[in-house]
């Protein structure tokens with residue numbers, strides 16, 4: 001029994017930490033209907049500022065907390081002012097993408113400044129434990145609980161008894177009406193971002209002290225956990241976010257107690273998916289309340305696509321096909337092979353996110369499914385590699401569609417959250433299903449690419465294979481877009497309510513899009529597996545999902561040629577300019593931000 | 608504007624408004640005289656609500672001028688315009704549903720900082736709208752449509768505006784409440800507040816208005832003193848034309 005009390009205490013303490021992140025997300029969502037994917041980065045910044053304060057400046061604890069809160073708040077204000085405010089009148093997807101770009105930039109800056117190696121963040125409190133009932137509790141637990149509860153109280157007082165607090169509440173219920181009462185919505189946004197960032201930063205500090213260690217991977221984890229807690233409590237609902245956080249902390253803690261540590265995150269994401277599917281407005285929303293997101297087609301920038309004449313495309317295909325015959329370096333072929341693989345993923349994502357409007361943030365999971373299927377089939381059952389890759393594509397198509405299907409009724413931001421969670425779930429299942437996937441060890445010795453019994457060893461043959469597969473997929477997809485089916489996809493993207501009113505079955509069309517997209521991504525993952533010869537649960541991670549999204553936006557959402565061009569640009573340009581690997585993610589983040597701000601329709605325009 | 612006439616409180620001059628490619632207003636010109644009730648009539652989608660949004664700065668015209676008390680509103684934000692003395696009763700009321708009735712009414716005084724006077728004004732609202740007294744701590748979203756309309760009007764008055772713009776204040780109300788609302792508008796006006804109201808129900812609006820304009824697909828097709836328009840068959844025709852075009 002005593003350990004159960006410990007797990008409960010632990011769950012509530014961790015819940016407090018999540019609450020500090022989730023409350024900020026809820027405030028921001030309330031006012032701007034935006035899920036701030038940069039929230040975890042601010043938490044990361046908070047942890048590292050805390051490290052600087054504690055380890056280098058030797059500040060006493062109260063001062064450490066104040067320094068962290070202030071610096072984090074300033075970062076939040078800067079994000080709001082320069083990252084998001086300029087996007088106020090642009091398409092609805094823009095701020096979401098901007099926060100993703102900002103989080104990449106911030107994480108990468110922290111990594112470049114402090115190195116990716118974990119650092120020890122010493123707790124500034126004595127290391128003693130008190131007996132409470134059957135469990136134990138330490139000073140840090142009490143500090144975290146104290147900070148959590150006093151923040152909640154302060155926030156309550158602020159929202160309920162101050163003028164600015166009233167403005168925040170009014171703006172979150174009806175932005176236009178609040179403006180008509182004289183509320184300056186920009187000021188409200190600023191306030192909310194400042195508060196959210198201060199709380200998030202302090203949360204990062206406390207977590208660092210709790211685990212005695214900080215590293216840059218904390219950022220995405222924090223965003224994910226905060227989003228889970230917030231959505232469970234009902235997006236935009238501040239008290240709901242607190243309760244959702246406690247619930248999440250407890251579910252995780254008990255889950256760990258029963259199944260072990262590596263299952264911690266699995267429970268978080270399963271909880272999220274279950275809530276999204278059964279009660280998308282959160283556990284505490286009244287049933288009659290409309291979803292807080294009035295979304296229609298304006299989610300994606302409309303534009304006139306750049307027309308590329310057929311002959312030009314044909315010339316380009318021929319030129320790229322004969323490239324290996326020319327005296328080009330191995331290095332260039334290698335780079336282009338990577339571009340073609342990313343191109344296939346981008347084809348998949350541009351169909352799903354662009355054409356039918358389901359902005360997926362978990363697309364790397366489709367790569368992983370294809371890669372594992374193909375690797376395991378060829379390795380354990382001796383299935384010929386060509387066939388195994390096909391099977392990988394089919395498995396991604398089937399499994400990907402089945403996994404995403406419960407969230408077909410979600411829209412807008414919720415699709416992004418659900419796909420992100422499903423992507424994480426896939427990678428966690430791979431990690432934990434050791435009997436099949438070999439768990440954390442990964443799969444090594446995957447046979448090289450081969451076709452009809454001939455091994456494709458030379459760079460040129462690999463190049464041709466990848467290029468040919470990509471071109472075929474691209475041509476198929478172009479055909480698809482021009483067909484009646486393609487028009488139905490776009491109708492659903494532009495106005496799903498009207499599309500349904502015209503009798504289109506949303507589920508059927510979304511399934512078709514995910515089947516086609518899943519196949520392309522699965523094939524890409526399959527080829528990659530045989531090319532790398534080693535894969536594990538981290539080979540295909542969220543960073544790749546986001547990279548693919550950047551590629552797709554760079555090319556123009558829905559645009560087939562654009563997807564490939566975007567892949568070549570984002571893989572090729574860093575090579576051309578010989579940009580060191582550490583800086584690439586930073587560059588991708590900046591590219592995403594610039595695109596969203598200055599050319600949301602991408603290079604070739606959305607279709 | 609003819610020379611010699613007193614300067615109007617609000618003037619829209621040659622306003623052209625677009626949503627993307629679609630033009631909603633064509634050289635719209637409207638004036639609201641000081642102390643007057645002016646009403647804008649028109650069928651569905653004729654651009655009435657957009658006119659309100661132009662006055663409040665929620666939508667900016669592509670060309671044209673909007674002045675309030677002689678000063679241009681074109682470059683001002685909505686909160687700045689509200690501070691100049693324009694309050695609104697939006698279409699469908701738009702109360703803050705999860706805030707209490709008291710909080711909603713006090714939100715109307717957001718631009719004021721004279722706490723004591725605000726508290727006095729709240730009491731005044733309760734004499735003007737006696738039914739709200741028992742409802743003060745109730746969630747605004749739980750009120751009936753008619754009660755919500757009362758809250759919306761009280762909220763608008765709380766900023767001590769010189770002009771209130773109202774978008775279809777009688778829409779969806781029972782006949783009893785419609786009479787009550789019209790009567791209240793008249794009372795408010797007699798206390799010196801000018802009113803610009805958008806209405807579909809011409810005969811009701813013309814009962815209380817001093818002047819009226821008829822809008823048809825973004826153009827003013829008819830205007831004049833309310834009492835002359837009341838019996839003018841062209842008002843009805845404009846409506847029919849408007850609804851055919853819509």
Ligand SMILES: Nc1ncnc2c1ncn2[C@@H]1O[C@H](COP(=O)(O)OP(=O)(O)OP(=O)(O)O)[C@@H](O)[C@H]1O
Nearest residue numbers: 626627631649650651652653654655656657658807
């Ligand atoms: N935000 C918007 N974006 C694009 N078009 C809009 C927008 N708001 C209104 N419109 C269009 O502008 C036209 C005028 O709309 P408006 O709301 O001003 O009409 P209205 O006279 O108030 O109509 P109603 O009697 O239905 O309230 C309509 O055709 C409407 O579809």
Ligand SMILES: [Mg+2]
Nearest residue numbers: 655656657698
């Ligand atoms: Mg209207």
